[in-house]
Amino acid sequence: xxxxxxxxxxxxxxxxxxxxxxxxxxxxxxxxxxxxxxxxxxxxxxxxxxxxxxxxxxxxxxxxxxxxxxxxxxxxxxxxxxxxxxxxxxxxxxxxxxxxxxxxxxxxxxxxxxxxxxxxxxxxxxxxxxxxxxxxxxxxxxxxxxxxxxxxxxxxxxxxxxxxxxxxxxxxxxxxxxxxxxxxxxxxxxxxxxxxxxxxxxxxxxxxxxxxxxxxxxxxxxx
Amino acid sequence: xxxxxxxxxxxxxxxxxxxxxxxxxxxxxxxxxxxxxxxxxxxxxxxxxxxxxxxxxxxx
Numbered sequence: 001x002x003x004x005x006x007x008x009x010x011x012x013x014x015x016x017x018x019x020x021x022x023x024x025x026x027x028x029x030x031x032x033x034x035x036x037x038x039x040x041x042x043x044x045x046x047x048x049x050x051x052x053x054x055x056x057x058x059x060x061x062x063x064x065x066x067x068x069x070x071x072x073x074x075x076x077x078x079x080x081x082x083x084x085x086x087x088x089x090x091x092x093x094x095x096x097x098x099x100x101x102x103x104x105x106x107x108x109x110x111x112x113x114x115x116x117x118x119x120x121x122x123x124x125x126x127x128x129x130x131x132x133x134x135x136x137x138x139x140x141x142x143x144x145x146x147x148x149x150x151x152x153x154x155x156x157x158x159x160x161x162x163x164x165x166x167x168x169x170x171x172x173x174x175x176x177x178x179x180x181x182x183x184x185x186x187x188x189x190x191x192x193x194x195x196x197x198x199x200x201x202x203x204x205x206x207x208x209x210x211x212x213x214x215x216x217x218x219x220x221x222x223x
Numbered sequence: 224x225x226x227x228x229x230x231x232x233x234x235x236x237x238x239x240x241x242x243x244x245x246x247x248x249x250x251x252x253x254x255x256x257x258x259x260x261x262x263x264x265x266x267x268x269x270x271x272x273x274x275x276x277x278x279x280x281x282x283x
Contacts, residue, residue, distance in 0.1 A: 008254050015244035019237045112261050130268060137267040145260035162233045163241030172245060179254075186259045193260075 002194035005187045006220060012176075013184035016159040018221055026096075030213045034099040035151070036206050037086045038106050041079065042147055043202040049136030057132060072125025076110050101158065105150035112146060113138055141198050144209065149189040153181025192216055 020029060048057050054067065061078035063070055080103050084095075114131040125131075135143070157180050166172055192212045198205045233241065 005257075008257060012241075012244040015241060019233060019241060022237070023232070113264055116264065116266055134267050137265055139263070142260050142263045146264075149260055159233065159241065163238045165242050165245045168242035169245050176245070182259055183254045183257055186257050187254070189260060190257065 002191050005191035005194065006216075006223065008187040009184050009220060010179070012165075013156055013180060014220055014223075016156050016163070016180075017217065019159060019163075020155055021217060021221060028096055028098040029155075030210055030217070032096075032098050032102065034083060034102045036210060037083045038102045038147065038151075039144060039206040039209055040202040041083045041086070042106065042109065042143055043140065043200070043205055045079065045135065046138070046140050046143055047200065047202075049132040052132075052136070054129070054132060063128075067128050070128040072110070072115050072127075072131050074124070075114075075128055075131055076107050076125075079110065080107060097158070098155075101151055101154040104154050105147055108150045109143065109147040110135070113143065140200055141193055141196070144198070144205070145189050145193045148192060148209065148213070149181065149185045151185075152188050153185035156180040156184055188216060188220070 044060075045057065048060070057063075058067065061075070061082050063074065063078050083103060083106060084099070110131075111125075114134050115125045116134065126134075157177055160166070160177060160180060166176070192209065196208060196212060198208070
């Protein structure tokens with residue numbers, strides 16, 4: 001029933017995913033420890049925000065200084081560091097493109113949720129308390145779906161630019177780059193979450209989402 | 224275009240494939256029905272007075 005989402009993916013985006021899969025010799029697209037770390041960290045942060053455990057968030061993210069002076073920017077930087085350092089840098093080596101897409105997606109997700117009124121806030125963004133209140137106010141499945149949308153969207157947009165697609169097709173409508181994230185990646189994330197039942201356990205939910213991601217890519221590429 | 228960071232970048236042949244995939248994009252009107260998860264974000268803090276106080280309205 002939810003298969004109709006996959007029919008809404010543009011042929012160009014499918015081709016970009018095909019290229020990503022062909023080049024993914026290291027199996028980093030979805031079997032990526034940083035991706036799992038990101039999903040688990042977003043879930044853990046949600047649980048702590050829902051239960052108003054500010055002290056635990058501060059301890060986990062090693063935020064120093066006064067809470068009232070901590071901004072969205074500082075919170076996000078500490079959160080990204082927690083995603084990255086959760087993993088063993090010694091064994092992973094340099095940050096990969098996919099690690100970068102994960103961290104960017106996590107920052108975008110926090111920004112969409114915590115800093116909703118960008119016209120009003122100063123550059124550092126809203127304060128710590130407002131950030132965690134807004135984040136804890138959301139449904140977990142919405143948070144994780146936004147993250148997956150951003151992750152897939154970042155990959156598609158990267159490949160679109162790497163392939164110099166616009167330069168080769170100057171008559172393309174202006175919104176194609178945005179649509180890669182807001183239509184193609186939305187279609188994929190909508191399919192993934194359409195029948196996914198989360199049990200709010202960071203480890204098992206992450207496994208479910210990553211497994212569905214892999215299966216979804218297989219379906220797209222074999223359609 | 225090459226990447227040393229895991230995504231493999233894109234070969235010349237793949238670049239051509241990507242470019243030709245967008246040479247005649249098809250209209251997909253039904254994509255209008257897609258609902259972005261971002262539109263499901265709820266706003267807890269509706270207003271917050273900036274200068275004159277600490278009044279804060281919250282969604283029910």
